[in-house]
Amino acid sequence: MAGTAKRIFHALVVVCVIGLGIGGFLTLTASKPKIKKGRPGKPVPLVRVIKAHARSELLVIKGQGTVRPVREMDLVPEVGGRVIYVSSSLVNGGEFKKGEMLIKIDPTDYELAITLAQAKVRSAQSNLELLEEEAAEARAEWEMNHADKPEVAKNPPPLLVKTPQIQAARAQLEAARAELRKSLLDLERTELLAPFDGRVAKENVGVGQYVRPGQALARIFSIEAVEISVPLERDDIGWICVPGISPGVGAGSVAKVAAELGGIKTVWRGMVARAEAKIDEHTRMVNVVIRINRPYDKRPPLVVGLFVDVFIQGKKIAHVVSIPVWALRENNVVWLVRQGRLVFSKVKLIRIEGDEALITEGIRDGDMVVVSHHKVVTNGMSVRVEQVSKENSR
Numbered sequence: 151m152a153g154t155a156k157r158i159f160h161a162l163v164v165v166c167v168i169g170l171g172i173g174g175f176l177t178l179t180a181s182k183p184k185i186k187k188g189r190p191g192k193p194v195p196l197v198r199v200i201k202a203h204a205r206s207e208l209l210v211i212k213g214q215g216t217v218r219p220v221r222e223m224d225l226v227p228e229v230g231g232r233v234i235y236v237s238s239s240l241v242n243g244g245e246f247k248k249g250e251m252l253i254k255i256d257p258t259d260y261e262l263a264i265t266l267a268q269a270k271v272r273s274a275q276s277n278l279e280l281l282e283e284e285a286a287e288a289r290a291e292w293e294m295n296h297a298d299k300p301e302v303a304k305n306p307p308p309l310l311v312k313t314p315q316i317q318a319a320r321a322q323l324e325a326a327r328a329e330l331r332k333s334l335l336d337l338e339r340t341e342l343l344a345p346f347d348g349r350v351a352k353e354n355v356g357v358g359q360y361v362r363p364g365q366a367l368a369r370i371f372s373i374e375a376v377e378i379s380v381p382l383e384r385d386d387i388g389w390i391c392v393p394g395i396s397p398g399v400g401a402g403s404v405a406k407v408a409a410e411l412g413g414i415k416t417v418w419r420g421m422v423a424r425a426e427a428k429i430d431e432h433t434r435m436v437n438v439v440i441r442i443n444r445p446y447d448k449r450p451p452l453v454v455g456l457f458v459d460v461f462i463q464g465k466k467i468a469h470v471v472s473i474p475v476w477a478l479r480e481n482n483v484v485w486l487v488r489q490g491r492l493v494f495s496k497v498k499l500i501r502i503e504g505d506e507a508l509i510t511e512g513i514r515d516g517d518m519v520v521v522s523h524h525k526v527v528t529n530g531m532s533v534r535v536e537q538v539s540k541e542n543s544r
Contacts, residue, residue, distance in 0.1 A: 196534045198522035199487055200543050202471045204515035209389050209464035212503070213380035213438075217456045219371035220441070221346060228339045230362045231255040236355060240368055244350040245446075253342040253355060253367060260337040267330035274323035281319050285312040346372040349446075349454075371454060373446045378407065379426065380460045381435040385501070389464035392425050392438055405440045409458040411450040418442050418452050422462060438462075467500070471509045474543050477521045478507045485520035485527065486513070487535050492520070494529040 235254035239246040246252065292306040308314060348370050355367040387395060390403040402422030409416060420442035429436055440460055445452035452458075477484060478499065486493045497512030513519065518535060521543040 194532050194534050195524065195527075196536055197485075197487065197492070197520045197524065198538050198543065199518040199520050199535050200473070200477075200538060200540050202473065202513050202515060202517040202519050204469050204471050204513075206466060206468050207470045207472075207508075208466045209501070209508075211382065211386045211390055211462040211464050213382055213460045213462070215378040215380040215440070215458065215460060217376050217378055217445070217452055217454050217458060219373075219454050220375045220377055221348075221372035222351070223345075223370060224366040225252065225342060225368040225370055226364055226366055227253070227255060227342060227361050228363055229255060229260065229336050231257075231259065231340065231360070233355060233357055233359045233361060236357055240350055240353050240355070242350055242352055245373070246344045246348060246350070246370075248344055248346050250344045251341050252344055255340040255342075255361065257337055257340040260333065260340055263333040264330065264337060267326065267333040270326040271323070271330050274319065274326040278316065278319040278323050281312050281316050285316060288312065342367075344370070347374055348372045351454075373444075375441055375443045376445045376452060376454060377423065378420075378440040378442070378458060378460060379437045380440060380462075381430065381433060381437050384429075384434070384436055387425075387436055387438070389501075390422060390438075390462050392422055395425050395436075404463045406461045406463075407440065407442060407452065407458050408461070409452065409456050411453065411456065414450055416448055416450060416452075418445065418448065467508075467510060469510060470500070471513045471515075472506045473509060473513070473519050474521055474540065475502055475505050475507045476523075476544070477519050484509070484513060487518040487520060487533055490532055490534075492527060492529065492531045492533050 232255065233253060234256050235251070237246065237250065237252045238244070239250065240252050289306055289311045292310060293303040296303040351369040351371055353368040355361065361367060390396070391398075391400055393400075393402050402424075405420045405422060407418045407420055420440045423439045423441040426437040426439060440462070442452060473484065478497075479485065482497055482499050484495050484497050486495050495512045497509045500508050500510050502508070518537070521538070
């Protein structure tokens with residue numbers, strides 16, 4: 151009996167423990183808060199933005215070109231002969247002044263020609279005077295012989311008063327005088343004088359050399375001014391003043407020319423002079439000509455043939471915003487963030503300069519411009535922002 155009672159006791163203890171466990175579980179279950187079922191929220195994307203700053207800006211149109219002389223010519227004699235003098239300046243790179251004698255041809259033959267021409271003039275003059283004296287005597291004798299006939303006395307025969315001979319003599323005198331003038335001109339042409347302040351590009355003459363009329367002896371160019379032909383896009387022409395193309399009759403836009411020579415960077419001031427006659431058929435660009443006066447006054451000079459950078463001062467814009475070019479989306483749309491939402495804004499693009507796009511409409515001062523790239527975006531979507539500097543917006 152004792153063993154049976156013991157087993158019953160153990161069973162009751164087990165039942166009590168199980169009951170207490172079930173009761174505690176039910177109590178805990180009843181006090182647990184109910185979990186509400188729902189869909190998880192969408193994550194808000196993070197965009198990188200820069201702050202837009204509106205300002206007034208003086209546009210500068212940039213270009214490049216090669217320096218070329220305004221005037222360049224071959225030094226050519228108009229008479230032939232042996233060269234007896236060549237200026238020390240007449241060497242490649244030599245510099246000379248206007249009126250300086252560069253080459254002299256032996257003038258002996260031309261001085262003799264002047265002497266002969268002078269003799270012909272004196273002979274023709276003497277012949278004419280002799281004929282005029284003879285004609286005067288013949289007229290006087292005719293008038294005396296026909297004194298009773300006044301009408302006849304006034305009109306002697308032309309051959310009698312040597313009218314044709316006098317006309318021929320006068321023509322011979324004019325021809326002799328013309329020959330003398332030509333001889334004097336030929337003598338003057340034995341000296342080849344510099345037509346302008348300039349430099350020598352190349353020379354091909356020496357003392358003792360025989361030269362012919364029309365033979366190129368040297369290539370020279372003026373240093374009074376140089377020009378630079380700068381190819382520009384057709385849209386760029388609207389931002390500057392080009393005489394002959396832009397409306398009005400004002401002077402051309404101011405330009406600065408920068409170049410480095412011998413490790414020294416120098417800047418010259420110039421003006422837009424004109425545009426070349428035709429648009430380039432291959433590039434469809436307009437060649438604008440910049441003129442710089444006295445390019446050799448500075449040291450180092452603006453040497454002919456130098457490749458230079460050109461900065462042309464354009465129009466002033468009252469309100470312009472500069473943004474990175476990668477922030478400009480398709481069809482000239484910019485993404486802005488306003489009040490935590492993405493806004494698609496259509497903008498007016500006036501030009502692109504390097505990595506910057508210049509905008510005049512569609513962006514306000516202080517707007518947050520999105521510079522990061524995202525595959526899927528919608529107008530009005532919520533976004534988080536991370537502001538960065540323009541330098542770190544790439």
